[in-house]
Amino acid sequence: MNPDCLQHRLTADERAAFNKDGFLIVEDALDESMIARLIEVVDRVEARQRNDENRGRLLSVTNVIQEDDAMVELVSWATTFPKVWGILGWNIHLYHSHLDCTPTENATAQNWSVAWHQDSMRVNDEIESDPRPRLSLKIGFYLTDLTEPNGGNTLVVPGSHLQNRLECPQDGQSSPDGAEPVRVPAGSAMILDRRTWHSRSANTSSKPRKVIWLGYSYRWLRPKDEMTVEHLYPQLSPIERQLLGAGLANSAYDPQDEDVPLRAWLANHDAAVAGGSPHGESHSRPPSMTRGNNTGRV
């Protein structure tokens, strides 16, 4: 990984804003050349996946890293990835990816429905705490202009990530109090705490909306899609392999240096993040106590 990315580390102000709002906008996350490469990927996938049944409707395709080298590059992209490790630490991987194309409503008779949610579905029903734990975040890379509010913008309720319940109208049209559209130019990214209540929205503009979402989580959270990436491993750097899921099952809980090359890289470049826990004091046993022991305890 090129150390130049260190200039994009999460600042104290960005951390405070992310903790307060539950999301963070990264302006100019993508340059023109990367936007063009990624649009080419979205267009290619869309051309392949469009059919008579889904024509004119939202197209959302998961498991898209293997679609192009540009997608692999995006996973450790210089302007965004340092902020991911700044929030989650080093024991992380990519657990989900999707690309979306929202056609204009002019092109369709789709009966659009806004659907307010926190991410991760059953996690929110089955985990006990209040507020729920963060566990993961995702980054939306906006490839088309969304400075106006009618382009199929992501809707968010700032600060709602600490609320397990939110009065969300489920009429498919209206939004909860405090909801706002994310209005950003092409090339911007949004880092979204998975707990922040959000929704897609209708695109009544004259242009289709194109966005790529990458989800990062702790390595012990199971991937949400097929993650068909193992065939890429030989051409990847060690950190890219970590991010794309290499490593045996228990290494997610008890990682050794070879399982998490990001930790060693951070120890050399961003030492404050390379410690035991992203939240301060570490409560896990040191690796020497756990690896190869015969106690049967896990």
Ligand SMILES: O=C(O)CCC(=O)C(=O)O
């Ligand atoms: O595409 C968007 O604006 C939001 C996507 C979304 O709600 C999701 O991926 O959970």
